[in-house]
Amino acid sequence: DAKTTQPNSMESNEEEPVHLPCNHSTIxxxxxxxxxxxxxxxxxxxxxxxxxxxxxxxxxxLAIAExxxxxxxxxxxxxxxxxxxxxxxxxxxxxxxxSQGNLIFGKGTKLSVKP
Amino acid sequence: xAMVIQNPRYxxxxxxKPVTLSCSQTLNHNVMYWYQQKSSQAPKLLFHYYDKDxxxxxxxxxxxxxRRPNTSFCFLDIRSPxxxxxxxxxxxxxxDLAGAYEQYFGPGTRLTVT
Numbered sequence: 001d002a003k004t005t006q007p008n009s010m011e012s013n014e015e016e017p018v019h020l021p022c023n024h025s026t027i028x029x030x031x032x033x034x035x036x037x038x039x040x041x042x043x044x045x046x047x048x049x050x051x052x053x054x055x056x057x058x059x060x061x062l063a064i065a066e067x068x069x070x071x072x073x074x075x076x077x078x079x080x081x082x083x084x085x086x087x088x089x090x091x092x093x094x095x096x097x098x099s100q101g102n103l104i105f106g107k108g109t110k111l112s113v114k115p
Numbered sequence: 116x117a118m119v120i121q122n123p124r125y126x127x128x129x130x131x132k133p134v135t136l137s138c139s140q141t142l143n144h145n146v147m148y149w150y151q152q153k154s155s156q157a158p159k160l161l162f163h164y165y166d167k168d169x170x171x172x173x174x175x176x177x178x179x180x181x182r183r184p185n186t187s188f189c190f191l192d193i194r195s196p197x198x199x200x201x202x203x204x205x206x207x208x209x210x211d212l213a214g215a216y217e218q219y220f221g222p223g224t225r226l227t228v229t
Contacts, residue, residue, distance in 0.1 A: 032214035043119075043205050043220035044158065051215075087157065091214035102148075103218060105157035 004088045009110045012078045020073040020109055022088030027068050030093040034103065035062065035073045037084040044087065044105075047073065083113045118142050119221035121206050127227045128196050136191040136224045138206030144219075146212055147189040149181060150205040152223070158205055164189060165212055193226075201228045 005023040012018040024033065034049040048055055048062045050071075055062040061074040075082055087108040120139045128134040138147065146165050150158040162171045164183040178200070180192040193200055203225050207218040 030214070034214075034217065036218075036220075043207075043223045044218075046217040046219060049215075049217055093214045102160050102163065102212075103158075105159070107157060 003104075004090060004106050006086070006088050006106065006109045008107065009112065011112045011114060012075075012082075014080060014113055014115050015077050018075040018078045018082070018111065018113075020075075020086050020088075020111065021070065022072070023070045024088070024090055025069045027090055028092065031090040032092075033062065033064060033068075033071050034089045034091050035060070036087045036089065036103075036105075037082075038087070038108075039081075039084045047086070049091070078111075078113045080113050080115065083111055085110050119206055119208055119219050121204075121221040121224050123224060124222060125225050125227070127229060128193075129229055130198065131195045134193050134196055134226065136193075136204050136206075136226070138189045138191070138221055139187050140189075140206075140208045140219075141187070142208055142210075142219060143186060144208035144210050145186075146209040147183060148207040148209070148218065149179075149189070149191050150207065152203040152205055154202075161191075163212075196226070196228045198228050201226055 032049050032051050035047040036044040038044045048060050050062045063072045085108040087105050089103050118141050122137045148163040149161045152158040160172050161175045178194050183189045203223045205223045206221040209218045210216045
């Protein structure tokens with residue numbers, strides 16, 4: 001499985017932008033880049049995903065490097081509610097019945113937000 | 116507007132006493148997953164169903180079984196829980212197995228084994 005590398009932890013100030021990096025140097029051409037976050041004592045929550053182009057939604061933006069070997073999740077204005085563990089995961093296109101498309105969680109980045 | 120519902124949220128069972136955790140979804144998704152998350156660790160996939168087709172991860176212990184009687188419901192059965200099975204169990208759904216589709220998670224069931 002293609003793996004990702006993320007910093008263990010990051011800190012941000014409230015109402016400032018946050019850039020969470022992810023390296024995935026072994027990404028294949030058909031791997032989607034997914035981001036999930038997990039708030040304390042809750043199930044993971046989908047944030048955003050993309051393949052090649054940058055993506056925006058109501059929660060965040062995803063910037064994907066041209067060579068696709070890295071990506072950055074951007075929270076435009078951090079709030080205290082954004083304090084969570086953020087997981088960057090590669091999800092492969094898969095053959096029916098196989099496991100290649102499953103989410104394989106790494107350790108993620110624990111984001112702390114200071115008031 | 117809960118989309119993935121897990122019951123109960125907290126479950127206490129005794130060592131060796133079978134326990135069943137429940138998951139239901141209102142999304143009509145084809146795929147349902149079960150993950151195990153131990154304290155301070157990332158979620159680990161146990162198995163998934165694509166419709167009625169079951170796919171077990173290679174390292175999932177035989178002690179863990181699953182049933183999906185219909186599209187909406189999926190159950191996790193732990194036949195003989197050990198102390199090491201104490202964890203948060205997460206159910207998730209996805210429209211399809213392909214990487215283009217995101218997963219939606221339930222709130223989890225925290226299992227305690229005494």
